[in-house]
Amino acid sequence: MPEVAPIVDPGTTPDAPSAPGRRRRGRTTLLIATAAVLGLVAGTCAGYLVQADREPTRLPSLSQPVVAQAKGPGPEPLSAAQDHRVKTNGDLRKLLISRPKGTKVPDWAPEQDGWLDMAAYAHALKDSDRAFxxxxxxxxxxxxxxxxxxxxxxxxxIRLVQYRQEENLSAADRASDWYVYRSSGEWSLPGASDGMVYLFKPERKAGYLPLYKAQATASRxxxxxEIWIYDSKPIPKSKIMDLAKRQLERL
Incomplete structure (x- = not known):
């Protein structure tokens, strides 16, 4: 009898022979993964059942015991001698030394009633726009x-200039930022690490008296x-030094 060819479904192909040494792992891997998932679910359910049978754990109370306030007036606030800001946050004008008796207030003084705003201070400096x-x-x-x-x-x-100092130590920078020109002598000012006292050579101009100048700078x-003394005659070192020491002691 003639051989009859096997019937093959059009949507499938005959299985190819397996390669030597290889095993079909698809179904085995799927069975293992399914068992792992079922085991995880079973373990979770068992945990919930065990927890449901236990007595609930009591949480600590949100309210805290009231601490009785100590009797008495409490600690005294720091004095101005102990707390620097007690002085510097008050009326800044009170830290200035008093104007000597017998002297007069110049008409061109930049301060108004003792206060010196930024515009007035900048106007008293060279190149006021840049200084502002x-x-x-x-x-x-x-x-x-x-x-x-x-x-x-x-x-x-005499000028006292206060800075906010949120970003920089501007007071110390200002005290050391002066460009000293034509200085004839300079000395450290006791009581301030950056304190300096200067005397300058006189400025002479035909038809005018000579102009002598002394300067003192420091920060606290x-x-x-900042202190300046001007005169038509030489200024003793002791004069500017004494004035600077007395003003620094008030800061």
Whole structure:
């Protein structure tokens, strides 16, 4: 009889012979994964059942015991001698030394009633427009000053400039930022690590009296101190040094 070919379903293909040494792992892997999932689900359900049979654990109370306040007036606030900000956050004008008796307030004094705002302070400096911008960058907070004329040619100016110092140590920067030109002598000011006192060579111009100048700078905390003395005759070192020491002691 002639051989009859096997009938093959059109949607399938005959199985190919397995390659030597290889095993069909698809069904075995699927069975293992399914068993693992079922085991995980069974374990979770068992955990819930065990927990449901237990007594609930009591949580700590949210309310805390009330602590009785200690009797008595409490600690005394720090004095101005102990807390620097007690002085510096008050009336800045009270930290200025008093104007000597017998002296007069110059008409051109930049301070108004002792206060010195940023615009007035910048206007008293060279290149006021640029100085205004630099003061804003340095976090100018407020200023105070006192000025007086002594005799017909003498003049003294003292300024205390306070900075916020949120970004920079502007007071110390200001005290050490002065460009000293034509100095004839300079000395450290006791009581301040950055304190300096300067005497300058006289400025001479035909038809005018010579102009002598002395300067002192220092910082204490967030305040920069600046002192100038002008006169038509030489200014003793002791005069500017004594004035600077007395003003620094008040800060």
């Amino acid at each position: 911008g630099r003061l804003a960058e340095a976090e100018f907070r407020r200023g105070a000053g006192v000025s007086w004329n002594m005799g017909s040619t003498g003049n003294t100016q 905390g967030d305040i920069a101190m």
